[in-house]
Amino acid sequence: MNVSHILTVTKNEDQGAGYFHLVARAPELASAARPGQFIHVLCAPGVDPFLRRPFSFYRLRPEAGEVEIYYQVVGKGTHLLSQIQPGTKLDALGPLGQGFPLDPKAQRILILGRGIGTAPLIALAEAARAQGTGVSAILSARNPDAIIGDRLLASWGVEVTTVTDESGTSDPAQVEPLLAAALDKPGTAQAFVCGSRRLARLLRRLAAARGIPAFGSLEERMGCGLGGCLVCACRVRTPEGETYKRVCNDGPVFPLEEVVLG
Amino acid sequence: MKPDLSVEICGLKLKNPVMPSSGSFGLPGYEEYMDLNGLGALVVKSITLNPRLGNPPPRIAETTAGMLNAVGIQNPGVKWFIENDLPLLKRFTPPLIVSIAGTTVEEFAQATELLEKEEGIAAYEINVSCPNIEAGGRAFGMSAAATQAVVAAVRKRTRRPIFTKLTPNVTDIVEIAQAAVEAGSDGLTLINTLLGMAIDVKLRRPVLANVLGGLSGPAIKPVALRCVYQVAQAVKVPIIGTGGISSATDVLEFLLAGASAVQVGTANIVDPYAMLKIIADLEKYLAENNVASVREYIGALKTH
Ligand SMILES: Cc1cc2nc3c(=O)[nH]c(=O)nc-3n(C[C@H](O)[C@H](O)[C@H](O)COP(=O)(O)OP(=O)(O)OC[C@H]3O[C@@H](n4cnc5c(N)ncnc54)[C@H](O)[C@@H]3O)c2cc1C
Ligand SMILES: Cc1cc2nc3c(=O)[nH]c(=O)nc-3n(C[C@H](O)[C@H](O)[C@H](O)COP(=O)(O)O)c2cc1C
Ligand code: FES
Numbered sequence: 001m002n003v004s005h006i007l008t009v010t011k012n013e014d015q016g017a018g019y020f021h022l023v024a025r026a027p028e029l030a031s032a033a034r035p036g037q038f039i040h041v042l043c044a045p046g047v048d049p050f051l052r053r054p055f056s057f058y059r060l061r062p063e064a065g066e067v068e069i070y071y072q073v074v075g076k077g078t079h080l081l082s083q084i085q086p087g088t089k090l091d092a093l094g095p096l097g098q099g100f101p102l103d104p105k106a107q108r109i110l111i112l113g114r115g116i117g118t119a120p121l122i123a124l125a126e127a128a129r130a131q132g133t134g135v136s137a138i139l140s141a142r143n144p145d146a147i148i149g150d151r152l153l154a155s156w157g158v159e160v161t162t163v164t165d166e167s168g169t170s171d172p173a174q175v176e177p178l179l180a181a182a183l184d185k186p187g188t189a190q191a192f193v194c195g196s197r198r199l200a201r202l203l204r205r206l207a208a209a210r211g212i213p214a215f216g217s218l219e220e221r222m223g224c225g226l227g228g229c230l231v232c233a234c235r236v237r238t239p240e241g242e243t244y245k246r247v248c249n250d251g252p253v254f255p256l257e258e259v260v261l262g
Numbered sequence: 263m264k265p266d267l268s269v270e271i272c273g274l275k276l277k278n279p280v281m282p283s284s285g286s287f288g289l290p291g292y293e294e295y296m297d298l299n300g301l302g303a304l305v306v307k308s309i310t311l312n313p314r315l316g317n318p319p320p321r322i323a324e325t326t327a328g329m330l331n332a333v334g335i336q337n338p339g340v341k342w343f344i345e346n347d348l349p350l351l352k353r354f355t356p357p358l359i360v361s362i363a364g365t366t367v368e369e370f371a372q373a374t375e376l377l378e379k380e381e382g383i384a385a386y387e388i389n390v391s392c393p394n395i396e397a398g399g400r401a402f403g404m405s406a407a408a409t410q411a412v413v414a415a416v417r418k419r420t421r422r423p424i425f426t427k428l429t430p431n432v433t434d435i436v437e438i439a440q441a442a443v444e445a446g447s448d449g450l451t452l453i454n455t456l457l458g459m460a461i462d463v464k465l466r467r468p469v470l471a472n473v474l475g476g477l478s479g480p481a482i483k484p485v486a487l488r489c490v491y492q493v494a495q496a497v498k499v500p501i502i503g504t505g506g507i508s509s510a511t512d513v514l515e516f517l518l519a520g521a522s523a524v525q526v527g528t529a530n531i532v533d534p535y536a537m538l539k540i541i542a543d544l545e546k547y548l549a550e551n552n553v554a555s556v557r558e559y560i561g562a563l564k565t566h
Contacts (some may be wrong), residue, residue: 001294001295002295002296003295003534003542004533004534004535010529010548012355017459042532047327048322048326048327050324050326050327050329050479050532051322051531051532052323052326058352093534122317126458144275158392175446220319221319221320221321221322222322223322223329223331223531224286224530224534225286225290226288226291226534227291227297227532228286228287228288228289228291228292228531228534229285229286229288229322229331229333229531230307230316230321230333230336231319231320231321231331231333231338232319232321232322233316233317233318233321234318234319235318242315243315244315244316244336249291
């Protein structure tokens, strides 16, 4: 499979709180991609920045031939990306990685996102909804402006609970009862987390106690994005002992019970 | 007429002079994304006698026109390689070059012995850039004597061609090259990465968990060219040039400096299709300039 694509940006808008929403035309990519997978983007032509930047799919719209990402400006690459005008071509590799293993028969799933980490969970929630699976959402961020996807989820009829640092509600100790209640909702078959190692540890513990399979989408600095350079190491437990897996190719989604969340 | 891209190096017939450098290209793995049979040769990630976990992350740092890596030769060990990877890699037509690394001379020797029992391996590349634990962790390739000891140990166990891959982190690379050739190396690959580091000012910490890492990419091309040129002046064996190659003209520069073939590393990390593009561009360049064979460039540098 050819994983090299030229995307045409159709929208790249400032969403406030340092976030941008980018929509691009890429029909092949849109049909091939699954929630939890990502694209590896050259943010500008030339050698500066030198490496690609990974971004998860925020929404996949094969019927429109479009993919969407939601990103936070944090450094050189994302700053350059935020300057791109509609009509610009973007060089991207994708779809890369293993997506979320959404159970087609799940009655309900739980998503737990923090900050920009909620982005891939939106694509997952949309896919869940399309197959008739219910979604419960707990979203965390510094302040209400930094919560993403809450309105979209609400428009889909998803019950969203938000917690923030500003209101003093986002501490794991305070999230614990909310998360426990959400997991205990009848039919909850799987749980997914992204954007916080602390929340991932919390989910791992609560989900394990209930026998609910839980998965996290992880981040690590990447080179190739295709499994070839071994720089994106993630420590995992296996029956033979601890080892490193590749976030780009073995992940970015891993069963939480497998990963060492340092 | 179609220009001839083929080269021959230590008896290996390559349909073009471009191959991946060890550790930068998933072998096996990338057959999923492209036709590997278009490449001049296949070079695998360095294999050690025993499995190696590698370094903790972060293992990569972006630099100006390049990158630092500190993977730490993560690999599943030679037995696993033979059982799992080799059968897949044997199916491709380009000659297969297996890179061997080790932390003692004995490890190189034992890994070679195990690989010698297998078919489908065209040559070995000896990665002497790893720390020699019998010399306080100094890389083998930083000492002529240690390089010689490793090459001699492998030489004793194989008749397959050996390419010793030299590190640029030395005072005089020519001295090390000569030592490798004297010990029986049929060819040389140069260069491996340059030792470097990156610092995060906000955190006041090194970017790499390993603190130090190997610099690669376009930033190191002038150093690599210089090394190839100096060594080509001093030894008669064929050289595979590597370091910062990302275009067809880069390839020709290395051939002019004295290389007979080249390896592409970091360019693959930015674009997995880089080598296929370089090979197509090379053919186009030669055709446009009425050059019949790429071999015309090898060592053809005019210095006055
Ligand atoms: C699988 C995956 C999916 C991601 N999805 C999203 C997303 O949907 N939205 C979003 O805003 N961000 C996402 N990220 C994080 C995003 O890749 C980084 O924010 C981005 O690379 C930063 O680049 P920069 O040049 O702006 O920052 P700089 O700090 O200048 O980057 C320097 C280097 O560090 C790397 N780097 C910095 N932060 C991260 C990070 N958090 N993860 C991995 N590499 C990093 C960069 O790629 C670059 O190589 C994802 C990361 C991964 C691994
Ligand atoms: C991520 C990474 C991993 C590497 N692993 C190895 C290795 O296992 N063995 C080896 O001999 N060289 C290794 N190298 C060095 C390359 O093969 C090559 O010699 C070097 O990067 C210079 O070439 P380049 O600038 O084209 O990358 C590695 C380089 C990178 C970037
Ligand atoms: S980024 Fe190269 S293996 Fe994951």
